[in-house]
Amino acid sequence: xxxxxxxxxxxxxxxxxxxxxxxxxxxxxxxxxxxxxxxxxxxxxxxxxxxxxxxxxxxxxxxxxxxxxxxxxxxxxxxxxxxxxxxxxxxxxxxxxxxxxxxxxxxxxxxxxxxxxxxxxxxxxxxxxxxxxxxxxxxxxxxxxxxxxxxxxxxxxxxxxxxxxxxxxxxxxxxxxxxxxxxxxxxxxxxxxxxxxxxxxxxxxxxxxxxxxxxxxxxxxxxxxxxxxxxxxxxxxxxxxxxxxxxxxxxxxxxxxxxxxxxxxxx
Numbered sequence: 001x002x003x004x005x006x007x008x009x010x011x012x013x014x015x016x017x018x019x020x021x022x023x024x025x026x027x028x029x030x031x032x033x034x035x036x037x038x039x040x041x042x043x044x045x046x047x048x049x050x051x052x053x054x055x056x057x058x059x060x061x062x063x064x065x066x067x068x069x070x071x072x073x074x075x076x077x078x079x080x081x082x083x084x085x086x087x088x089x090x091x092x093x094x095x096x097x098x099x100x101x102x103x104x105x106x107x108x109x110x111x112x113x114x115x116x117x118x119x120x121x122x123x124x125x126x127x128x129x130x131x132x133x134x135x136x137x138x139x140x141x142x143x144x145x146x147x148x149x150x151x152x153x154x155x156x157x158x159x160x161x162x163x164x165x166x167x168x169x170x171x172x173x174x175x176x177x178x179x180x181x182x183x184x185x186x187x188x189x190x191x192x193x194x195x196x197x198x199x200x201x202x203x204x205x206x207x208x209x210x211x212x213x214x215x216x217x218x219x220x221x222x223x224x225x226x227x228x229x230x231x232x233x234x235x236x237x238x239x240x241x242x243x244x245x246x247x248x249x250x251x252x253x254x255x256x257x258x259x260x261x262x263x264x265x266x267x
Contacts, residue, residue, distance in 0.1 A: 024073040025085040027052075033138060037130040038103070038110070044135070045072055045099035047085050048143070050092065059144045060096045061151040061267065063179075064131055066111065066160035068099030070251060080251040087259050093267045098139055100131070111159035113166045114188035121187070128167045132174050148176070153265055155179030157254045162187060165224075168203045169195065179261045181208045181254045185220040195227045202232070205239045206261040208254070210247020218243060240264050 028047050035042050045068040049060060069076040071084045084097060103110050112121035113128075131154075140147050154175045156164045161183030168178035185191055195201075207225070209217050221241065228239060242260065247253045 020075055022073050022075045023081065024075075025089060027089065028072045028085050033135060035130045035134060037126040037134065038106075040103065040106075042130070042135075043101040044068070045097075045101070046143075047072065047088065047097035047099070049094055049096065050089060052096075052144075055144075057144075058094070059146045060094050061146050061153070062096045062098060062136075062139065063153040063155055063262075063267075064136070064175075065097060065099045065154075066102060066156035066163065067107075068101045071097070071099045077251070080255070082251060082255045082258055084258065088262070091259065091262065091267070093262060095262075095267045096139075096143060096145060098135065100135070108159065111156075111163040112184075112187055113163065113194075114190040116187050119187070124163050124166060128163065128170065131167065132171055136174065149173055150176040153177040153179060155181070155261070157181035158249065159184050159187070162191065165205070166191065166194070168205070169198050169201055172201065172203055175203065177204045177206075177265045179206050179208075179265065181257065181261075182210070182213055182217065182249055183207070183221065183224075185224060186214075186216050192223065192227060195224065195231065198231065200232055201228060202238065204265065206264050207239065207241040208244070208257045208261060209242075210244045210249065210253050212246055213249040213253075217249075 027050060028045060030043060030045050032041050032043050065071055070078060071082045074081050108119060108121045109123040110127040111124055113124040115122035139145060152175050154164045154167050161180045162185060164178045165180045165183055168175040207221055209221055211218055225241060242257060244253060
């Protein structure tokens with residue numbers, strides 16, 4: 001059931017907003033940036049914390065997030081937003097959020113590191129390369145950021161959870177933390193092989209899923225946890241897993257879990 005619903009959303013133009021007015025806060029703006037890796041122009045949503053303009057010397061940690069259409073604004077969301085801006089405003093969290101719009105019909109290609117025999121995909125290396133070598137340098141140059149890995153998080157849900165996990169393991173020198181919500185580990189078993197063959201993984205992971213998402217979701221997440229425990233000592237407490245009773249594969253689950261993830265990750 002989850003895969004049919006998931007791909008209905010995936011193959012729809014998720015930027016078809018509903019008729020309501022924008023709900024994005026005044027702390028959210030947008031800009032576009034060329035991506036040579038993806039051979040396209042990407043629209044970026046930027047959240048700057050309250051007081052950013054007044055604190056001329058203060059530097060901020062950064063969270064990179066996928067599917068920006070669904071993060072800040074009900075008008076651009078497909079089935080509801082995460083309310084990221086309102087939640088961070090209420091926390092007074094000293095963090096910048098960089099939301100990357102998905103590529104609509106190219107979303108599957110962008111967010112999957114390996115091909116699926118049925119669905120294709122598998123071009124996430126280009127997408128992650130764009131974040132690491134084009135977008136992050138631009139953000140660090142133009143905004144007051146803390147640039148070290150310990151201050152840089154990557155976060156997303158579903159395919160966004162999959163690519164967040166992949167990016168954090170592939171680029172530990174860039175991403176010290178990852179929020180991995182309802183990750184689509186089922187897309188390819190190669191993600192497990194990638195984990196098994198990786199050197200010592202020091203990244204901090206916050207995993208979230210619901211027990212009503214699919215028959216595989218919790219099992220897949222537990223399998224990945226076991227592989228991480230083989231890679232590094234559980235005693236380091238570098239991972240946190242939250243399995244929500246009754247939680248389904250939707251924006252509500254991810255919206256409701258966002259604050260706890262942000263707080264655990266240190267913001």
